[in-house]
Amino acid sequence: MPEYKAPLRDIRFVRDELFGYQEHYASLPGMDEATPDMVDAILEEGAKFCEQVIAPLNQVGDREGCTWSEEGVTTPNGFKEAYQQFVEGGWPSLAHEPEFGGQGLPESLNLVMSELIGEANWSWGMYPGLSHGAMNTLHAHGTPEQQQTYLTKLVSGEWTGTMCLTEPHCGTDLGMLRTKAEPQADGTYKVTGTKIFISAGEHDMADNIVHIVLARLPDAPQGTKGISLFIVPKCLPNDDGSAGERNAVSCGSLEHKMGIHGNSTCVMNFDGATGYLIGPPNKGLNCMFTFMNTARIGTGLQGLAHAEIAYQGALRYARERLQMRSLTGPKNPDGPADPIIVHPDVRRMLLTMKAFAEGNRALLFYAGKHADIVQHSADEEERKASDALLGFLTPIVKAFMTETGFEAANLGVQCYGGHGFISEWGMEQNVRDSRISLLYEGTTGIQALDLLGRKVLMTQGESLKGFTKVVHKFCQKHVDDEALKDYIPKLSALNKEWGELTVKVGMKAMKNREEVGSAAVDYLMYSGYVVLAYLWADMVRVAKDKLAEGSTEEGFYTSKVQTADFYFQKILPRTQTHKACIEAGAESVMAMSEAHFG
Numbered sequence: 001m002p003e004y005k006a007p008l009r010d011i012r013f014v015r016d017e018l019f020g021y022q023e024h025y026a027s028l029p030g031m032d033e034a035t036p037d038m039v040d041a042i043l044e045e046g047a048k049f050c051e052q053v054i055a056p057l058n059q060v061g062d063r064e065g066c067t068w069s070e071e072g073v074t075t076p077n078g079f080k081e082a083y084q085q086f087v088e089g090g091w092p093s094l095a096h097e098p099e100f101g102g103q104g105l106p107e108s109l110n111l112v113m114s115e116l117i118g119e120a121n122w123s124w125g126m127y128p129g130l131s132h133g134a135m136n137t138l139h140a141h142g143t144p145e146q147q148q149t150y151l152t153k154l155v156s157g158e159w160t161g162t163m164c165l166t167e168p169h170c171g172t173d174l175g176m177l178r179t180k181a182e183p184q185a186d187g188t189y190k191v192t193g194t195k196i197f198i199s200a201g202e203h204d205m206a207d208n209i210v211h212i213v214l215a216r217l218p219d220a221p222q223g224t225k226g227i228s229l230f231i232v233p234k235c236l237p238n239d240d241g242s243a244g245e246r247n248a249v250s251c252g253s254l255e256h257k258m259g260i261h262g263n264s265t266c267v268m269n270f271d272g273a274t275g276y277l278i279g280p281p282n283k284g285l286n287c288m289f290t291f292m293n294t295a296r297i298g299t300g301l302q303g304l305a306h307a308e309i310a311y312q313g314a315l316r317y318a319r320e321r322l323q324m325r326s327l328t329g330p331k332n333p334d335g336p337a338d339p340i341i342v343h344p345d346v347r348r349m350l351l352t353m354k355a356f357a358e359g360n361r362a363l364l365f366y367a368g369k370h371a372d373i374v375q376h377s378a379d380e381e382e383r384k385a386s387d388a389l390l391g392f393l394t395p396i397v398k399a400f401m402t403e404t405g406f407e408a409a410n411l412g413v414q415c416y417g418g419h420g421f422i423s424e425w426g427m428e429q430n431v432r433d434s435r436i437s438l439l440y441e442g443t444t445g446i447q448a449l450d451l452l453g454r455k456v457l458m459t460q461g462e463s464l465k466g467f468t469k470v471v472h473k474f475c476q477k478h479v480d481d482e483a484l485k486d487y488i489p490k491l492s493a494l495n496k497e498w499g500e501l502t503v504k505v506g507m508k509a510m511k512n513r514e515e516v517g518s519a520a521v522d523y524l525m526y527s528g529y530v531v532l533a534y535l536w537a538d539m540v541r542v543a544k545d546k547l548a549e550g551s552t553e554e555g556f557y558t559s560k561v562q563t564a565d566f567y568f569q570k571i572l573p574r575t576q577t578h579k580a581c582i583e584a585g586a587e588s589v590m591a592m593s594e595a596h597f598g
């Protein structure tokens with residue numbers, strides 16, 4: 001069974017040394033309580049909870065799965081008790097408004113806890129994790145009465161939340177959804193329809209589940225302009241705020257899945273269930289994006305989690321497993337063979353996992369810092385700039401981090417050889433659990449279309465410029481920095497090339513719109529590799545400064561520099577393959593007639 005250790009040293013490096021989170025919190029109105037001592041205590045206690053309570057349940061959840069009956073869904077042994085400890089510890093309320101029972105701490109601090117939970121046990125973490133998007137939606141669009149009734153219970157963790165979007169006949173194309181909402185004389189609605197793939201849709205861990213449901217009003221326009229958003233609780237609230245009579249909503253069945261067995265993925269039936277409109281009629285899709293953007297960043301975090309788990313497991317095994325001799329002579333002369341960590345190909349895999357785990361952690365907390373600014377800054381211009389940057393980065397966070405997280409999970413299996421295919425080591429579960437991350441909250445292809453089509457081309461490249469300016473200023477500032485001479489020229493050239501590629505795609509798309517779909521995934525991956533190159537160059541800057549100061553942690557900072565070298569020399573060249581594919585255009589993709597596919 002793999003042993004999980006919270007990567008607190010690297011988290012502190014990214015937050016405190018790379019991004020200056022202490023000064024960041026001090027600059028935000030109302031964030032006075034996020035002092036270094038408070039943050040440190042949260043990190044330490046969160047790590048303990050994840051390592052000691054939920055990590056041991058990870059393989060339990062995979063083996064046992066969830067059990068369906070007409071009375072409801074039972075979660076794996078230990079899940080419910082762990083959730084009660086989570087609630088008693090006050091963890092659900094960390095980053096929410098005090099007026100609703102929250103602790104009023106920054107969202108980026110909650111990201112730390114989300115990372116640790118996700119690495120320790122992704123299936124378990126989805127139960128409280130999905131509540132987060134429901135809370136954000138209620139906070140942004142709910143009436144005061146709805147917030148008092150539902151938000152306070154979600155913030156405390158007494159109730160959990162879901163998002164109910166997908167139907168059997170439609171996934172991404174929500175304009176096709178059929179679930180209907182009939183208005184009633186008392187101002188409520190009767191919601192009828194079936195939703196599928198609903199994570200944590202039914203379980204035994206909380207008294208009530210608040211479903212956020214997309215449905216159509218009787219007079220709604222066709223397509224996405226005719227979708228409204230509703231609160232549909234599992235149990236209707238009593239006057240005292242407790243969970244009362246059971247609503248007409250039920251779990252019809254559990255999906256049989258490749259992974260994340262410990263989380264209940266449900267077919268949910270709404271049979272004239274009582275619902276409450278949230279936000280304006282026919283504007284549900286707009287309101288839903290509050291939920292979706294939260295979910296997409298959370299899914300990106302899943303990519304980081306699986307990369308970290310793969311690296312921890314593979315590193316431990318590579319140090320212990322003896323196999324063959326080093327090509328340059330024995331490194332373990334007293335043993336029958338050398339540990340496999342001496343072999344170049346094993347090192348290639350380990351360094352790839354490490355580069356993605358640590359690089360994506362930097363990307364996550366870079367996005368988290370801008371999310372804090374959007375939510376709390378008193379400077380309107382600063383808020384607007386961070387909001388634009390966050391909008392641009394969100395599809396990259398979601399898709400690039402999950403693609404590279406899945407790659408890392410596969411490399412984790414590969415490092416173990418045949419043992420990686422065996423369940424007891426936990427590496428094959430990591431692959432199975434990670435695979436869904438490339439699919440839900442919008443597949444890689446959908447995220448790529450959002451990035452290239454909506455975020456970049458529809459803004460005439462303005463959203464891209466917001467980030468490339470950040471990179472350009474960094475390169476200008478350090479162009480003569482001897483410590484960064486191996487990084488700045490490459491980063492600067494790619495930053496320039498990024499803009500040129502965008503213009504090429506845009507010009508082709510003016511003649512043939514299929515060019516956008518053909519180029520989109522390559523464009524997104526190219527973008528992700530450049531974003532990580534910027535972050536790795538910045539990490540080198542910090543690490544080399546610390547080494548020059550004579551830090552006692554020479555090994556830690558040297559490791560940063562050497563991982564950056566590997567990233568720039570062995571991973572970053574992938575951009576040129578993506579560039580070639582983008583420039584090849586759509587002709588070979590679209591030329592074949594449907595009949596010729598066979």
